[in-house]
Amino acid sequence: MTLFRDDLNTTIAQIQVSTIRQFDEEVSAIPDMVKLTLGEPDFNTPQHVKDAAKKAIDENYSHYTGMAGLLDLRQAAANFQAKKYGNHYDAEDQVLVTVGATEAIATALTTICNPDDAIIVPSPIFPAYIPIIQEAHAKPLFMDTGVNDFIITPKMIDDFIAAHPDEHFKGIILNYPNNPTGVTYVKDEVKALAECCQRHNLWVVSDEIYSELTYGSTHVSIANYIPDETILINGLSKSHAMTGWRIGFLFASKEMTAQMKKVHQYYVTAATTVAQKAGVEALKNGLDDALPMRNEYQKRRDFVYKVMNGLGFKIARPTGAFYIFAKIPANFQQDSMAFCKDLAKKNHLAIIPGTGFGEQGEGYVRLSYAASMEKLQKAMDRLTAYIENPANQTA
Numbered sequence: 001m002t003l004f005r006d007d008l009n010t011t012i013a014q015i016q017v018s019t020i021r022q023f024d025e026e027v028s029a030i031p032d033m034v035k036l037t038l039g040e041p042d043f044n045t046p047q048h049v050k051d052a053a054k055k056a057i058d059e060n061y062s063h064y065t066g067m068a069g070l071l072d073l074r075q076a077a078a079n080f081q082a083k084k085y086g087n088h089y090d091a092e093d094q095v096l097v098t099v100g101a102t103e104a105i106a107t108a109l110t111t112i113c114n115p116d117d118a119i120i121v122p123s124p125i126f127p128a129y130i131p132i133i134q135e136a137h138a139k140p141l142f143m144d145t146g147v148n149d150f151i152i153t154p155k156m157i158d159d160f161i162a163a164h165p166d167e168h169f170k171g172i173i174l175n176y177p178n179n180p181t182g183v184t185y186v187k188d189e190v191k192a193l194a195e196c197c198q199r200h201n202l203w204v205v206s207d208e209i210y211s212e213l214t215y216g217s218t219h220v221s222i223a224n225y226i227p228d229e230t231i232l233i234n235g236l237s238k239s240h241a242m243t244g245w246r247i248g249f250l251f252a253s254k255e256m257t258a259q260m261k262k263v264h265q266y267y268v269t270a271a272t273t274v275a276q277k278a279g280v281e282a283l284k285n286g287l288d289d290a291l292p293m294r295n296e297y298q299k300r301r302d303f304v305y306k307v308m309n310g311l312g313f314k315i316a317r318p319t320g321a322f323y324i325f326a327k328i329p330a331n332f333q334q335d336s337m338a339f340c341k342d343l344a345k346k347n348h349l350a351i352i353p354g355t356g357f358g359e360q361g362e363g364y365v366r367l368s369y370a371a372s373m374e375k376l377q378k379a380m381d382r383l384t385a386y387i388e389n390p391a392n393q394t395a
Contacts, residue, residue, distance in 0.1 A: 010332070015131040018140045019303050019356030022057025023340065027350040035350040036367040039179060039323065041241040045278075046289050049240060052281035056274045063273060067265045070276045076283035077234075077249045083287065085221045086213065087232065093254045096264055097271045097279075101209045101235040101248040107263045108231045108250060112203050113138035117170035120160060120202070122152050124357035124364070126179040129205075134299040136140065141167065144360045150181040150325070151189070151315040154196035161200060171203035174222060177210040177320025180357045180366040182301075184320035186219045194225035204230045209248075210321040212290035215298045217319065228253045231260075238321075239290040240282045245275040279286075297322050300369040300376055307380040313389045323369040325354070327363060331393045334363045349382040 016022075024037040068074065076090040082088055089095050098104040105128060113119065113136035121129060123142040133140045143160045145152055150176075161169055175192070177184040185193070197204050204222055211219040211234060223230040235248030248271075250260055282289065300315030304324055305315060312329035333339045336353035344350050368375060386392055 011135055011137070011379060015134065017352065018127045019337075019353055020127070023337075023352060024350070025358065027344045030344060030350075031349060033344065033348050033350055034070060034375060034382060036371055036376075036379055037350050037352055039321075039368050039370065040243050040294060040324075041238060042372060042380045043293050045242050046240060046282070046286055047244070048284045048285060049242070049278050049289075053127070053274050053278040056277035061273045061277050065097075065270045065273050065276060065348040067270055068261060070273075070280065073097055073247075073276045073280045073283070074236070076280050077251075080283045080287070081221075081232075081234070083113055085219060085224070087221050087223045087227070087251065089251045090254070094251060096250040096256050096257060096261060096275060097118060098235075098248040098250055098264060099271050100246040101207065101233050101242075101266050102128060102235060103246075103264070103268060104233045104235070104248040105205070107130060107260050107267060107384040108205050108233065108252075109133055109138075109252070110136055110263050111256070111260045112171055112205070112231070114170070116168065118164065118167040120157065120172040121172060121358075122173065122175075123359070124150070124180055124354060124361035125173065126175060126207075127357060129173050130358075138170065139167070142358055142360060145181075145361055150178065150183045151185070152193060153189075154192050156202065157193075157196050169202060169204055172197060172271040173205050173207070175207040175209075177214055177318075178325050179210070179321055180352075180354075180361070181316060181325040182318025182321045182323045183316055184214055184217075185220065186217060190220045190222050194222050197222075198226050198229055202229070203294060205233070206230050207233045208239050209233065209235055212314070213294050213297060213322060214320040215294070215301065215317050215318070219320070223251065231256060236279055236282055241293065242278070242282065245272075247271060247275050247279045263274055297369065300312065300371070300373060303373070304367070304369050304380065307384065311384060323366055323368055325357075325361075325364055325366050328365060329387065332387070333394055336362055336365055340365060343383070343386050346392070349379055 039283040078089045078091040091228040115137035117138040121140045232251040314327035340353045351367040354361030
């Protein structure tokens with residue numbers, strides 16, 4: 001007798017575990033595998049942050065906080081945004097503490113989406129946004145950014161909306177620095193996008209979780225220009241190597257925050273109290289904790305970029321985050337899943353197929369350089385061996 005029933009939520013039944021996680025689990029069974037699959041810092045949480053968490057445990061911070069999170073943490077997050085990016089939020093009613101940026105994404109999209117609303121999803125893109133839109137019975141409509149080296153322009157948005165005259169466009173997803181491409185935007189580009197989104201009356205769900213990891217320029221938030229139309233997402237996972245602590249933030253207008261607070265409350269009640277106390281320390285006394293990590297990531301980016309370019313991969317040079325998104329050389333299998341499986345099987349190197357980031361990612365691969373130089377050297381040696389083996393080429 002089967003316990004499965006066919007009367008479950010049909011939307012959930014159609015959703016799959018992400019290709020990223022599926023592929024990572026599949027190749028993990030191969031011995032001596034070098035994995036550059038997941039986007040997680042290889043650094044440890046700073047010691048002063050860990051000490052603050054230990055102190056919180058000893059002081060019995062084991063009870064619920066308010067739904068929005070500790071006021072001290074919301075104030076520290078608001079101060080961080082103001083000092084770093086010039087965004088100004090009232091900690092009392094414009095900041096929510098979430099269970100990582102992932103819950104922030106879910107809360108934001110659930111709040112704005114009505115059935116049959118259309119959300120512009122620039123693609124290739126981190127896949128987490130898509131099922132959340134679908135769960136709200138809204139429509140993710142995919143805008144191909146590969147035609148412009150993954151940089152969105154106002155004209156692209158104008159043309160995309162014009163090409164879908166029967167759709168009710170509610171919002172757009174922005175994620176920059178971007179996962180999977182590593183590209184980001186300068187001030188004039190952000191300002192132009194803000195004006196375009198405002199003109200089209202779009203909510204902007206702006207995922208800026210990699211804001212502290214930019215190379216050669218300072219991050220510019222779209223909330224500088226259209227704060228009332230922006231739902232800003234950030235967190236501590238990338239800036240402070242705190243992925244497992246699950247502390248994220250939502251910043252928005254007072255009116256929008258009040259609505260999102262209701263969704264957040266029913267999803268999770270509140271973020272973990274000890275992790276919130278650690279977050280206060282991270283933001284108050286670790287303002288620049290990301291800088292040593294960023295400097296190391298830049299060295300790693302330069303190394304991997306140089307090797308892969310030399311092997312014939314076409315790459316839009318990353319200016320943020322810690323990913324390389326590379327076009328597979330023309331004389332190799334262009335089915336990205338087949339390419340990655342063959343590479344993993346023959347040379348024990350795991351990178352993610354581009355289709356894990358939408359149909360527009362076909363023919364590409366993503367790798368994370370959030371790994372030691374020793375591991376990256378081994379990975380590039382294995383990739384070089386694979387690419388230089390004539391038996392692996394298709395033409």
